[in-house]
Amino acid sequence: MGGKIFAVLVVIIAIASAVPIINHTFLGASVTPPEDISTHGKAIDDQMSVTMAEAGVSFLAAQLILGLFVWQFANRKGGATKKFPGGAAAMVIVAFLFVGAEVLALGLVGSKAWAMVYFKPAAADALQVQAQAGQFAFYFRYPGPDGKFGQIHPDKIDEGNSNFFGLDPENDIPARDDITSGELVVPVGKEVHLMMHAKDVGHSFYVRELRIQQDFVPGLDLSVHFTATKVGKYEIVCTQLCGLGHYNMKSYLTVMSQEDYDKWLKSQSS
Amino acid sequence: MSDHVAVHAAPTSFIRKYVFSLDHKIIGLQYYGLALVAVVTGMVLSWIMRVHLVWPNAPIPGLGFLSKTGAPGGVVTPEYYLQLMTMHGTLMVFFVLTNAPFAAFGNYFLPIQIGAEDMAFPRFNMMSFWTTFVAFCVLIAAFFVGDGPPLSGWTGYAPLSAVGGDAGPGQAVGQSLWGISIFIFCIASLLGSLNFIATTLDLRTKGMTLSRMPIVTWAWFITSCISLLAFAVLMPACLLLVLDRIAGTSFFIPAGLNVGDHIQPHQGGSPLLWQHLFWFFGHPEVYIAILPAIGIVSHILICNMRRNMLSHKVLIYCMMAIGFLSYMVWGHHMFLSGMNPFSALVFSFPTLMITIPATIMTLIWLGSLYGSNLRINSASLFCLGFISMFVSGGVSGFFLAQPSIDIYLHATYFVVGHFHMVMGVAAIMGVFAGTYFWFPKMTGRMMNETLGRWHFFLTLIGTYAIFMPFHYLGLAGNVRRYSAFQDDFLVPLIPVHKFITYAALFTGAAQLIFIFNLIYSRFKGAPATANPWECTSLEWSTPSSPPPFDNFGGQHPVVYHDPYQYGVKSSTGDYVMQTSPERVGETL
Amino acid sequence: MRASKPCIAVAIATLCPALTFAGTISGKVTYTGTPVKQKPISMAKEPSCEKQHPTPVTTETIVTGANNTLENVVVYISAGADDANAPAQAVTFEQKGCQYIPHVLAMHTGQELHVVNDDQTSHNIHPMPKANPEWNKSQPPGAPPIVQKFENPEFISVKCQIHPWMHGWFAVLKTNHYAITKDGGAFSLPNLPPGKYTVTAWHEDYGTQTQDITITGNETKNVDFSFKAKAY
Secondary structure (H helix, E strand, C coil), X not given: CHHHHHHHHHHHHHHHHHHHHHHCEECCEECCCCCCCECCHHHHHHHHHHHHHHXXXXXXXXXXXXXXXXXXXXXXXXXXXXXXXXXXXXXXXXXXXHHHHHHHHHHHHHHHHHHHHHCCCCCCCXXXXXXXXXXXXXXXXXXXXXXXXXXXXXXXXXXXXXXXXXXXXXXXXXXXXXXXXXXXXXXXXXXXXXXXXXXXXXXXXXXXXXXXXXXXXXXXCEEEEEEECCCEEEEEECCCCCCCCHHHCEEEXXXXXXXXXXXXXXXXXX | CCCCCCCCCCCCCHHHHHXXXXXXXXXXXXXXXXXXXXXXXXXXXXXXXXXXXXXXXXXXXXXXXXXXXXXXXXXXXXXXXXXXXXXXXXXXXXXXXXXXXXXHHHHHHHHHHCCCCCCCCHHHHHHHHHHHHHHHHHHHHHHHCXXXXXXXXXXXXXXXXXXXXXXXXXXXXHHHHHHHHHHHHHHHHHHHHHHHHHHHHHCCCCCXXXXXXXXXXXXXXXXXXXXXXXXXXXXXXXXXHHHHHHCCCCCCCCCCCEECCEECCCCXXXXXXXXXXXXXXXXXXXXXXXXXXXXXXXXXXXXXXXXXXXCHHHHHHHHHHXXXXXXXXXXXXXXXXXXXXXHHHHHHHXXXXXXXXXXXXXXXHHHHHCCCCECCCHHHHHHHHHHHHHHHHHHHHHHHCCHHHHHHHCCEHHHHHHHHHHHHHXXXXXXXXXXXXXXXXXXXXXXXXXXXXXXXXHHHHHHHHHHHHHHHHHHCCCECCCCCXXXXXXXXXXXXXXXXXXXXXXXXXHHHHHHHHHHHHHHHCCECCCCCCCCCCHHHHCCCCCCCCCCCCCCCCCCCCCCCEEEEEECCEEEECCCCCCCCCCEC | CCCCHHHHHHXXXXXXXXXXXXXXXXXXXXXXCCCCCCCECCCCCCHHHHCCCCCCCECCCCCEEHHHEECCCEEEEEECCCCCCCCCCCEEEEEXXXXXXXXXXXXXXXXXXXXXXXXXXXXXXXXXXXXXXXXXXEECCCCCCEEECCCCCEEEEEEECCCCCCEEEEEEECCCCEEECCCCCEEEEEEECCEEEXXXXXXXXXXXXXXXXXXXXXXXXXXXXXXXXXXC
8 A cells, every 4th residue: 555655656746846847837936047148058058958858757767667666566465576677787788878878978068068168268359347256245347448457455445435346546557447336237249258356255156147157266366258148137146155145145247238338338437 | 704702791880881882782872862863953953944034034933042143033144044054054964964874773783784793893983972972062062152153054165164253153163163073073983984894894703705794784884985085084174174263374265365354364275175175075975975875775675575686786886886986076066166177077977977876776776676576664665765866866966967057057956956855855764764674673662654654655745845846946046055035036936935945844744753653662662573574684683672782692693695585485484584594495 | 598609509500510511612624625526336236225215325435515514524522521421322323225324423432332224134234343342243124223332432444244335433432522523514512611622523534633622611612623635
């Protein structure tokens, strides 16, 4: 009796688990990645779909077989027991051939998407923006009309005065025209090279629609590059536990037309 | 193989019998008891966390007394949520998942299963437990000091964990206590692993060759080998962390950090170094958590199927392969950490390769069920539940093992769902299976079977209801370790979180059935014979339940057979015990 | 028997000190030069606060008024008055719209400070004293006020750990004779008994200035301060 209940339950659970994946909704919420607005996102999304199909088949097959075998072979009335044809050897071969090959394929194909994001350096004419993550906000810095970033002085940071980067405009001329912003504003269709600086502890930069995530590591000069393909406003959230305000650490990526971006940049300089 | 070793005389005083006992069986029970206290504490913490996530302004009765600053008026502050979360993870991973399936059951049954009177080093064994207990006390003390426990997660990433109080509440004394507690835990663990290894290699009784050891004995042996290397790395890592905090060193802290408006007086350190050291331990640790459960479940299923697995030896080779591979993959926790991106691919391949032994094991379990005659009882049901959960938790690994997909899923609830299913549920189901199975041997009484089945079905449904939706949340990009869901894209997901919270409270309540069953059966359970399940391994050949002080009542068992002679004609029915000199008859 | 005049005077003096000590120091605080332009604050990360400000607020380091007057200057008696006790009444520091109100809050050493959170978000107030113990407390919406005291006089920079742009000051003083200039830059320090006084004016960016003044009776003495604006 218990065996049959288990068998039925495990099949119901397996199918019920698959439904939200197929429908992309659960309890009224959308439970799927949002629309992709990046140039490399399709490779990631395709990889995800292939993996979901393979994982889904493996999951359903295993749970259904488990349910079926328990239904058939639990608490039977006597009877000689038969062995699965092929025995353990068959399992080993299946595992190596099917699963081994499949995961190798996943790994090999998947590395292409990874390479697109990480092995290609940023274009020489990419828009340079610096991002600083510090408890508990993101700030962004544009080099201003002189095209040069001023020096950062951690001991000169004065947030109450909006000097988030610790610039020294009095003594450091390139710092004078640097533009600091609480939001990351970029033009659509242009590659952005985001240089990432951690002010205090580890943080991370995550924009779901951009299919980008990268840690800020104190002491390391890290960067990501991306090209946004759609105008709009997208959330940037911190994904590396950084203290009590981690849940509140966010900003916005605002993608504008080139025209609007130029206007915005000019207005920041005044 | 050793002859009789007069390990120690039978204790007489209460303290020697039940407190500072050298008897591996008592020590095993002590580990189990400690794990029970830790799991209840950890579970209560998780309820508070889940309730806070969906009802953030609700005062939690009694919490204001535990911490006036952390939960003024009983309302959890953002830092307190993270502090509870850190303690939840630390308690569960160290004091439950390393203790219960490995130290508790392993201590109790490994010596008996190989026919020994006790562990090789009974005094080390006693020290291991009491050192673990001290580590537990030091950890719990963090609740009661200054501004409370650390908030940096059980992973304690630097520099958040290394710079001290400037990083915020909880990062002062609490974090140092955490580092010291884990350091002490490592000492205990190393002693325990040494004991298991020496015992397995040296104290097997006559006829007990390595290949005749039951699969669960092998699981404990392999786990202790992994554990020795893993904890040996964590221990100095914790020491370095504590030194950074109190001695002004800079192992993990680079120059120029402005934390809370204080420039940190450190330079030259690397936060990535902490991650490497931690995960070099951390990944084998999760296999330390699951391998004993794999062994327990396989062992119990074999007895209840009344025949061996298609090949229990292949299962053992798979466990060895997993143990070996577990040291090659730690970087998959660090794909986005700023390591050279090429290394992500280097770590990804062995991670994907672990799928092979895991698949072989799953196929062998399923294939062995085919054509069997599985006896259904609470223990075997939890074994089946284990298989289901192991598959569910395992397939989400397909996603996370690929760096390109990890770009999207890293640090989301997808990861949290993955590890809770394999560790938080599957491994715990292994512990439940072991409990129902070995309770008669440890206490001389049977657990109540009806209550056991209710416990199983409610837990199976409940844990799926909790953790399957975690994956959906992860696909939506729901970030983990958030104390509140305020971001534009998170607010619509709150109904899913409410569902999970109700499921968590429901499942938590279902565990009361188990606690009640444990306590009730201990005193009022039906008396058990020496071998109520009709199993072949040596723990069932002890003259009584519980076994006498020296396990075999002055006898030294001789082993005649491989561990799993089931489904054969014999004088006892359909099985031949390992210690029975009877020849194995024809297959039934 | 009729009470003698001196007795009546003493009785009045004891019962109505305010009537007796009516010396006042008052004046204006101004600046010369061109102050740095205040920068607009982006509250994008906290929408519940952002929408409380139809036009973005600016930093409050230098707040000026008409006729070159300077606000948020703490003017107080730094020498000459006896160090009175802390008033029983508490002072309140409010977190509203993700700003600290007032920007500069003065209190006596040992006087009770109540920090209240009127926003829908958690705040994490972090004063950074040098002469007092440092503390850092989280305050979810609807939490009770944080109650604290500072025992040593100093000017304490206050920030919010969660909202980095939030900034304010606690002026912890040994005296109850203080005023903070508002629109119009004016201040008034009444109820001073006769004596020699040092008046100090403190501005968070332009620094500190002192002047000595003697009060002989019930007169009002005028003291003005002028600060030089900084280029950066």
